Amino acid sequence: MRVVWILSGGIALALGLxxxxLPLLPTTPFVLLAAFCFARSSPRLHGWLLGHRTFGPIIxxxxxxxAIPRAAKRVSILAMLxxxxxxLALGLRWEVLAVQAVVLVVMGTFILTRPDGPAGSA
Known part of the structure; x- marks a missing residue:
């Protein structure tokens, strides 16, 4: 089972990277998933991810x-827009645009309603 958790964490981290x-692929949820998987399989990989200069503070x-830091919220919303x-510029069908818009509004609402975290956090 340990190997499955490590592989899942590696795949999640690769998708996060x-x-x-890639504008439609979110980074933070996949990095959080990788941390979850590594916590269950490899203290070394989990510690590495927690100590990572970029991802550690977010995790x-x-x-x-x-909480999601304010800067990460801004980047997420801008990427969604x-x-x-x-x-829109590619002229995708209205059905595709409608589904995309609904998903982005739901995800944007979730992101914006999370607290920013303590002062001075990443």
Whole structure:
């Protein structure tokens, strides 16, 4: 079972890293999923992820406060708007745009309603 958790964590982390450059693929949920998987399989990988300069503070902020830093919220919302704008520019069918808009509004609402976390957090 340990191998399944490690593989799942690795896949989640890879998807999170891809999400940095792909507008429709979110980064933070996949990094959080990777931390969850690594916590159940590899203290070394979990510790590495928690100590990571970029991802560590986000993971700790979520684990301790169920919070998303304000800067991460801004980037997420801007990425969602850019993805919707790209879809409009590409002239996708209205049905696709409608589904995309609903999903983005739901996810945007979830993100914006999370607390920012303690002052000075990442």
């Amino acid at each position: 891809a999400g940095i450059v 700790r902020n979520w684990a301790e406060h169920r 850019a993805a919707l704008g790209l879809s």
